[in-house]
Amino acid sequence: MDSLLPVSPDLLNAAQAHERIQALEQELRQVRAEARTVEARLGQLVNHLQEGILLTDHTGHIALVNERFCALWELEEPADYWLGRRWEEMAAVMLPLAADSVMFEQRVHALRAAGQPVFNELIELQDGRVLERDFVPVRQIDGLNARTLIRLRDATEYQRATEQLRAVASIPGQNPNPIFRIDADGQVLYSNTAANVLHASLEEKDQNRLFTKAQRLAAAALSQNTPWQVDVPVGASFYAVFVAPFPEEGYANLYLVNITKRMLAEQELNHAKDEAEAAVRARENFLANMSHEIRTPMNGVLGMAAQLGKTRLDTRQQDLLRIIRTSGQHLLSIINDVLDMAKITSGKLEFEQTAFNLCDSMNEALQPLMHQAIEKGITVSGTLLKESCPLPWVLGDPYRINQILINLMANAVKFTERGGHINVVGRQVDSTPETLTVEFAVTDTGIGIPESQRARIFEGFTQAYADTTRHFGGTGLGLSISRAIVEQLNGVLTVESEVGKGSTFRFQLALPRTPAVVEAPAMSSYNTGALHGRRVLLVEDNQINRDVARMLLEEWGVVVDEAENGQQGVDMYQQQLYDAVLMDIQMPGMSGLDATAIIRQLPDARQANVPILALTANAFRADNARYLAAGINACLAKPFEEAELYQELKNLLQEPNTPAVTTLSYDLTKLRALSHGREAFVGKIIRSFLANVPVSIAQLEAAAASGDWQQVAALVHHIKPGIESLGVREVAGALQQLEQLETGHGTEARPLHEAVARLVAQVKRALHELRQELPANS
Missing domain, CATH: 3.30.450.20 (PAS domain)
Known part of the structure; x- marks a missing residue:
């Protein structure tokens, strides 16, 4: 009898990861249930x-x-x-x-x-x-x-009461509302019966507070000869106070109306608002933790699978390895969809702005799905965008735009049976010197969508049929994510469908044009030898992830030292010079950010300025901005591809005098692209920047020194467009961290002061260097 095959350790790891995922999914369902409870309570409160x-x-x-x-x-x-x-x-x-x-x-x-x-x-x-x-x-x-x-x-009754107050001012004694008459010296000349009753009902400290406030209001109204209306607390109640000055007579009348019920209702609406915000924060924290908990082991699974693929394997072992890698990538795509949906619901879906060839980008994105369709026995046809669009260079986020078409094509492949057909059409709709408008349509001969379900398919976690997931798989997030991306790009995603005959999804986008960018020729191998002989400190608490990174680095000729936590990393760094540091962010004890802060404060300039690459399992760009503001040079999300790690390290370790890296602290590429070759326009923008920004920088430093972070946020928001248009380098993280202070979600004081210092230093250097870009007679 043949013996049973041994169970692969990698498969055991995958099973353990699957169990962990199930546990995390249960936690996610619990958080969602709690959020729905809070939302229901908020709805009940608001309607009452x-x-x-x-x-x-x-x-x-x-x-x-x-x-x-x-x-x-x-x-x-x-x-x-x-x-x-x-x-x-x-x-x-x-x-x-x-x-x-x-x-x-x-x-x-x-x-x-x-x-x-x-x-x-x-x-x-x-x-x-x-x-x-x-x-x-x-x-x-x-x-x-x-x-x-x-x-x-x-306010009908309130207005009538106000008018009545004015009408009966001559007979204040009969007025049911408290009335005080106070002269310019603060003496109470008169108080009606209701005012005396109110006074008697208050404790002595509240009586003193009421009269102090009344005296100040009367004095202000008399000095400016202007009526006032304010809401003030009186004991356990709230009153609207209307102050009418009579400067010729030398006194002011104060009319009080009890508004306690209204104020209590507003307060209830605010303790409700806090609960809703707490639910949102809880969800975001959970998703961030889920991202970390899943991406950390996935980095080990996929990294080790890649290393295993470099060894000699028989045919069965290669098939098993292919299953592990495919399953891992599928799991990663699911967690990315869930995180994208969370970003959409929180209004945090991120978009980059970069120049790219729309035709080439979307064609490359569709190639894997076209192969999947053909392997499934589906015929594919289409009309390439380049047939109607001779100038396809635009400014935008190629990843997000590709994501729309990939989701639509993936659905077409998923819901079309063998022998079916898919047609993909891209065409130019309109063109101006500033804007390119294009339309994409994906038509399939799949199962179709009932009319009653067409609106629901764009909702999160929703599919047209109850058994869709069981038959076809998927999370039901693709169309919801696609619609959100299209809408944030000011477009519309529509569907036409007939049950049993198929569906057509189409969307239009208007994108800003940009001049073509000369792309560097693709290299046959990413390993150029540029990292050979370099010494790198790897600070990572996860043993498997350290093994993955070490194997890759040693394969490229890098000398690697390992630290198991932040404190050990700092201690090792102070004993040895390194060319770069690979820093995990979330570690027990001293975090990667804390370790980075200590390194940046070392007295030796060479040690303090070492390139630090964050290897993070968090997938939110807002986190990356915070890391960059704290002194990290670049971020790489786990799990990462070998070529990505190599390229990031290579970029960080290039000598400053090599042609690939400029020593200037600004980049006019984007501005010159927008100017369409008009150097006069470029000069005008630079002169405006040189004239106006120094004052704002001085105000920014003063506001930070006094701890006025709301003013800091306002100033950053004011100068941000100019900084971005001139490509001032390495300040994106500081800008975002400081701009977010406007809503009170800033971090502690020390990181904020460091972010201000980093921003100010870089802008001041740019101001000095930008003068060289102006003609001599400017």
Whole structure:
């Protein structure tokens, strides 16, 4: 009898990884359930408020609206009807109800354009009612996606009461609301019965606070001869105080109206807001941890599989290795989809801006899927974009744009049976000197989509049929991700389908043109020998990942020293000169960022400026920006390809005087591309930068020195476009970290001061060097 084949250790590792994934998926489901509970509680609370609430997201769609808001505007449709619709649709229904529709429309657009909070603004309606509106721009946690919160109250009775207060000012003693009369010296000349009752109900400390505040309000109103209206706390209650000055008589009247119920409702809405934000943060933290926990072992699995592939294997072993690598890559694509979906729901989907050939990029992206279709027995035809587009160079994110077409093509292959057909068409729709508009369409002869399900297929984790995953696989995220990418690029993704006959997905994009970039010829082998003889310190707490990195580095002739944690890495680094450091970020005890901070503060300049490459299992670009701001030179996400690691190290270790690296701290390539060869335009931008930025830099240093981080964020936001247009190097991480302070999500003070110092030093150097780009007579 033949003996049983031994179980491969690699297969055991894959099984363990699968068990870990199942556990993580269970944790993800639990977090989602908790998030839904918080959302449900928020919805119940909002619908019980006496105020109308409307929240629009950064795309202008209605994210939250309660029934009270619809009732105040007397809208026929319920709140659920408006969810997901653009705010302009609702505004169009409101417009005829306003007493002055033209002024109402102009004011709405003015508020949204200004982006500044406005409180207690009155809206008069044709039916005689008066609504009071608060318009509050609200920032998301990442500080990049603005939302707008509108709070609405029926102020009809309040306005009538205010008018009545004015009407009965001559008989204040009969007024049911507290009234005080205070002269310029702060003396109380008169208080009515209601004021005396209020005074008697307060503790002594609250009485003193009330009169101190009243005296200040009266003095301010008299000195400026201007009426005031403010909300103030009085004991355990809140009052709206209307201050009417009478300068000729030498006193001011203060009229108080109890607004405690309104203020408590607002506070409840805010403790709800905090819970919702906490749920979002919990989800983001979980996803970051999940990314780390999965990518770390996946780096070991795929890295060791690559090393195993370099050994002599028989045919069966090669098949087993192919299964391991294919399964690993499939698992990695799933976690990438889940992370992308999380970024979309949090408004954090990231886009790069780089020059690329749209035809070549999308053609290369489709090649693997076309081979899959042919292997499945599906015929493939198409029309290449280059047949109608002679100038395909654009500015954008090739990875994200390719992702759309890859998802559509992958679905076509998945849902089309053997003997079917797929047709892919790319064509130029419009062309101007500044913009290229293209359309792509993918048509298949697959199972088709029922009309009732066509809207749902673009929702996250949703597929057209209940048994789709069982029959065809997949997470149901591809179309949702594709639609989000298209919409963020200001395009539209549509579908036409008939059950049993197939589907057509198409989208149009308008992309900015850019001059063609001369690409370096592809090398037959990435290993050029440039790393041979270099000494590198590898700081990584995971033994398998250290083995993977060491095998690769030694294969390239690199001398490798290993440290198992951050503290050991710092100790070893201070005893030996290294050409570069490979730094893991998440390690027990001293993290990679802490170790980097210590290295950057060493007294020896050569040691302090060593190139540091972060090997991170986190997949969020916001994390990379934080790493770069902390002094990391470059980041490489796990699991990585051999060529990626080689190229990153090669770039970091190139001598400064070699042609491949410029010593200047700026790069005018992007500016010159935008100028279309007009050097006068380039000079104009440089002169503006030289004239205006030094003042902003001085203000930035002063704001950082005083700890005014909100002002720091505002200044960075102001100078960022100029810095990016002139390609000032190595400041992207510092810019993003400091700009995010506007929403209060900054890190500790020391990293912030370091980020400011790094940004200021680089900009000052660029200012000095940019003068050389101007003609002598400028």
